[in-house]
Structures are given as structure tokens and as C-alpha cells.
Amino acid sequence: MLSEATERLDRFLADQLGLSRTQAARLVGQKRVQVEGETARASRCLVRGEEVAVDLPEQDPPRAITPHDIPLDIVYEDEYLLVLDKPAGLVVHPAPGHWDDTIVNALAARGTSLGGGVEGRPGIVHRLDRDTSGLLIVARTDTAHRRLSAALAARRVRRRYAALSWGHFDSQRVTIEAPVGRHPVDRKRMTVRADGRTAHTTVQVIARWEVAELLRVDLRTGRTHQIRVHLAHAGHPVVGDPTYHGGGSRRISGAGRPLADQIERLTPRQALHAAELAFVHPMTKIPLRFRSEWPPDLGPALETLATSDRVAGQEALTYLGFFADDDG
Numbered sequence: 001m002l003s004e005a006t007e008r009l010d011r012f013l014a015d016q017l018g019l020s021r022t023q024a025a026r027l028v029g030q031k032r033v034q035v036e037g038e039t040a041r042a043s044r045c046l047v048r049g050e051e052v053a054v055d056l057p058e059q060d061p062p063r064a065i066t067p068h069d070i071p072l073d074i075v076y077e078d079e080y081l082l083v084l085d086k087p088a089g090l091v092v093h094p095a096p097g098h099w100d101d102t103i104v105n106a107l108a109a110r111g112t113s114l115g116g117g118v119e120g121r122p123g124i125v126h127r128l129d130r131d132t133s134g135l136l137i138v139a140r141t142d143t144a145h146r147r148l149s150a151a152l153a154a155r156r157v158r159r160r161y162a163a164l165s166w167g168h169f170d171s172q173r174v175t176i177e178a179p180v181g182r183h184p185v186d187r188k189r190m191t192v193r194a195d196g197r198t199a200h201t202t203v204q205v206i207a208r209w210e211v212a213e214l215l216r217v218d219l220r221t222g223r224t225h226q227i228r229v230h231l232a233h234a235g236h237p238v239v240g241d242p243t244y245h246g247g248g249s250r251r252i253s254g255a256g257r258p259l260a261d262q263i264e265r266l267t268p269r270q271a272l273h274a275a276e277l278a279f280v281h282p283m284t285k286i287p288l289r290f291r292s293e294w295p296p297d298l299g300p301a302l303e304t305l306a307t308s309d310r311v312a313g314q315e316a317l318t319y320l321g322f323f324a325d326d327d328g
Contacts, residue, residue: 025042072084
């Protein structure tokens with residue numbers, strides 16, 4: 001069964017069982033894998049002809065996708081994929097606490113065929129946090145999902161975000177490269193840590209006011225909470241972020257504090273919006289590009305900042321800066 005004379009045990013298990021390397025290593029760590037009748041380390045190099053026995057844990061039967069009639073803003077759809085504009089507050093796929101009120105449930109209710117993805121997440125190519133709004137790709141066939149996922153991994157999908165952040169960056173364009181991993185204490189949070197996964201974010205300042213900035217953010221990688229964690233790590237957390245806020249408006253002192261407090265009151269959730277998607281269609285090879293305007297629920301905060309400085313504010317309100325630079 002081995003493709004080479006020797007192969008690492010965890011890689012062999014991942015290939016044969018369709019698991020991730022992490023899942024395979026977990027099976028080995030739980031002593032559920034034996035080689036020639038003996039437990040072995042994940043790093044063991046197998047030799048052709050050796051017998052590998054795996055005691056797979058019992059799994060709960062897959063949970064059925066329950067159709068739920070939730071309105072969706074579909075901005076593009078064909079037989080292979082669709083792009084939708086997700087509102088804040090809507091979860092992408094079923095998970096504990098949200099088994100039947102997600103985008104996947106809504107697509108099931110409209111009879112949309114979905115392809116690829118892991119169990120319980122059919123068609124999902126990438127995700128947005130519940131309280132992040134904006135553009136999302138969903139695959140309708142297995143082939144489309146596989147090709148879109150490969151394009152995403154190869155950084156051939158442009159994902160451009162708009163964000164309001166507290167304070168001021170030192171320069172107009174900043175690159176943040178800091179590995180992101182699970183917080184060692186609070187497992188619901190992510191953090192910058194040396195043993196985390198590589199994460200790369202590019203930030204462009206579009207408009208600057210006394211207490212905050214309007215940013216265009218480009219993702220080169222797609223780690224959980226990456227933008228929110230990176231901006232907080234840089235000392236400029238997303239306005240309205242309940243998890244990585246760094247003190248919110250309280251971080252602003254002096255004469256700007258009243259404006260900061262007002263902006264915080266006007267921001268009902270994290271001020272982060274997936275503003276643009278650009279990619280080559282996985283089947284037709286036609287370049288596609290989609291844009292989504294700044295969402296209405298975050299409009300009052302942006303308008304208040306803009307009117308505090310009409311020169312900087314005019315560019316922000318017309319939303320020009322996000323798409324002027326197309327270097328990707």
C-alpha cells in the first residue's frame with residue numbers, strides 16, 4: 001500500500017484514511033494505531049509490506065442538514081458556484097449552537113446543490129466570522145470546490161476587507177507577518193504565538209481621523225480571526241470587536257475620547273467587512289470580481305468619523321480608496 005519504500009506513519013494514515021495530518025497524529029497519540037502488532041510514533045517510517053492496524057473511534061451519525069428559509073443576497077450564481085453577500089449575525093455552516101440557522105441551511109431551503117467540503121459544511125470554500133459581513137464563495141460541485149480550495153491555498157483568490165481600527169498606523173501601508181494559533185488558556189480565542197500557523201496580512205490606510213482609521217486589508221493567508229488578531233497585535237484593534245478590542249474607546253485619551261466613545265456607541269458589532277473577491281472561475285477560466293459596499297449598520301460610525309474631518313472623510317464616504325490599487 002505504500003507509495004514509496006518508506007513513508008511516515010502519520011502521512012500514510014492521512015493518505016489512506018482521508019484525514020488531515022493532525023487527525024492522523026491524534027490517532028497515533030491515542031495508541032489506536034499499531035505497526036506489526038506494536039504501537040508506534042507518528043514519525044515512524046514504514047517499510048513496504050509492514051502491517052498497519054487502526055482502531056477507529058466510533059463516530060456519531062452525520063447530522064442531517066435541516067432546510068431553513070433565511071433570505072440570502074446572492075450576487076452571482078451558475079451551475080458550479082455562487083457568491084453571496086453575507087449579513088452580520090449569520091453563521092456560515094452548522095455547528096454547536098447553530099445547527100439549523102446558517103447559510104448552509106438557507107441554501108438547502110432554496111434547493112441549491114452543494115459540492116465538496118467536509119461533513120456538515122457542504123460547498124463551503126472559506127468562512128467569515130458570524131459578525132463579519134461581506135462576500136463569500138460557495139461551491140456547487142465537487143470539482144469546483146476542489147479547484148477553488150486549491151486556488152485559495154495558492155493565494156490566487158483576492159480577499160479584500162474594509163475595517164475601522166482604533167488609533168493610527170505609523171505608515172500608510174503595513175505588512176503584518178505573525179503566526180496565529182489557539183490561545184493557550186481561552187480556547188475560543190486565537191492569538192499570535194511562535195508555534196502558530198504562518199499568517200500574512202497587508203494593511204493600507206485609506207482615511208485617517210483623530211481617533212480611528214479606515215483600512216483596506218488584504219489577506220494572503222486565511223487563519224481563524226486573522227485580521228482581528230493581527231490588528232490587535234499591531235496595537236490597532238477593530239472598532240467594535242468584542243473579543244480583541246484592547247479596551248475599545250478607553251484606549252483613546254485626551255480631547256479625542258468623546259468622539260471615540262461616540263463611535264463605539266454607533267458600532268453595533270466589529271467593523272469588519274469582506275469588501276471584494278476576485279478569482280478565476282474554476283471551470284470557465286473567466287476572471288470574476290465582486291465588490292460589496294460598506295454595510296448600512298456600520299454607516300453611522302463611518303459618517304460620524306467622516307464629518308469630523310471633511311477632507312479625509314469625503315474619500316471614505318465615496319469608498320474610492322478600496323479599489324483604486326489593483327495590484328492584489
